[in-house]
Amino acid sequence: MKSEKRILIAFWLNFSFALLEAIFGFLFRSSAVMADAVHDLGDALAIGLSAYLEKLSKKKGDRKYSLGYKRFSLLGAILTAFILILGSFLILLENVPKLWAPEEVNYQGMLVLGLIAIAINLMASRLVRHGHSHNEAILSLHFLEDILGWLAVILVSIILHFTDWYFLDPLLSLCIAGYILSQSLPAFWKNMKIFLEHVPEDVDLPAFEADILALDNIQTITQLNVWTTDGREKFAMLHVCPQDMAQSLTSKEDLRRLAKCHGITHLTIEFDLSLQEHEAHQTEV
Template identity: 35%
Template sequence: MHDHPPHDDVQNIKTAFFLNLAFTIIEFIGGYYVNSVAIISDAIHDLGDSISLLSSWYFQKLSHKGRTKRYSYGYKRFSVLSAIINSTVLLIGSVFILSKTIPRLLHPEQPDTTGMIWLAVLGVLVNGAAVVKTRKGKSMNERVVSLHLMEDVLGWIAVLIGSLVMTFFDVPILDPILSILITAYILINVFKNLNASFKIILQGTPSNVNVDELKTKLLDIPEVTDIHDLHTWSMDGEYHIVTLHLVLAEEDSFVRRKEIKQHARQILEEQTIHHATIELELANECYTTIDPHR
């Protein structure tokens, strides 16, 4: 193995991390100072984002190492582990903020709306700058980070609108309502991320791979009469793997086995499969497996 020089994708995520972390600290201090649970709840969210960005930065850099003897598929699966950890942090933080926010519905307190406005404007600017830094990235990691930061921008726009309303109207209950809405939105995405992450960890079939369509196209190869033991899973939600057995009609087909495999790999690549292990066999071969559920 050899070291790779720093890449733009790593640098972009690194910049977004420091911007997000610095503003998260400002949020916690400012949210406490202006007495706004909406801002504190968003600070909890941004703390989770900072952890996500830190792990994304680390794993993006780590991903350039490629395969090792210890991890023959490389380090891609570590990003899924990171996603589970980050989602758990957000889940715990969201439950904590709800425990502090719900009582405010019964006894609302007027926040410092002027301070909220300034923090909201700063939030839109800082998160917007991070979005600009990552939105042109080519890696999936950068695109996901950019999408997450864009959600933050939209959240701060909601806080800005709410604080402007409370400046002109005496509706302090709007602050905890905004907090609950932001937290609910976060929780919905947390559960989506956890569901997708556990599906990858449990080697579920990738959502963008149509197994039936895949089988149909492979059976269109003239020499192929049957397919069995087709298994497909994903390393990280993007890098998909498949193993399968293609049954050939006659022994003469083995003369063309290289062409058959190339044809099959082309079909698999069109179906977003990045790594394939293909075994060829004849129809009259006696094939046994230790897997009773194949």
């Protein structure tokens, strides 16, 4: 199944359950369930946006985006991570005061709803777990957030069958929000670095430069840029001064083999004037 189809199915699962939550929240007269319904509805809209951007990312380059649309998938991952971070901070702000003034919970209804919620989120998580895009990876984290949240609700519901420790509900929510922040903040920053064309983490740029200069026909490097558009394909633009321009074809083959050894899939090579030719040209001028 294509990644955009997996994400679209996950969207409909999440959106349908958000509506279900709203209905049961009204029947239970539970503000907590209604609040979670609003939260899940926002998540569903984020997933829908991700599905659209994932589909858009498969388009080939055109006159508007000559390099293609791959970075739109990355944009979806950044937006979804931002929603996770924002949602976690809102949970923290909402539940810290409840530690001292906990609200009574309709634990019987929440227990049944929690079991349904976990089943739906497990199905959605299974759909995107085997994907390879950054978008699917961050969505998998989103479903993990929901599963952990509902496990906490079920645990609290069971405990409240025997006690009146209602403070456990906000306490567990704070623990889950903290865990999700610890996962989503690094993921957000990692995707932002790719978006800002940071050198890929698995490319050792100084070692790549040293290997280039170790080649027989290469005198100096005048420009070297390495980046990735989506975290998988890696690009490099290289300008070098050769000792002998007549051997440039052999040097290009050596440079392309070297780039592949460093995980670079696309290499653009430009040969500048050799140092001797450059000095001679400067003397003539």
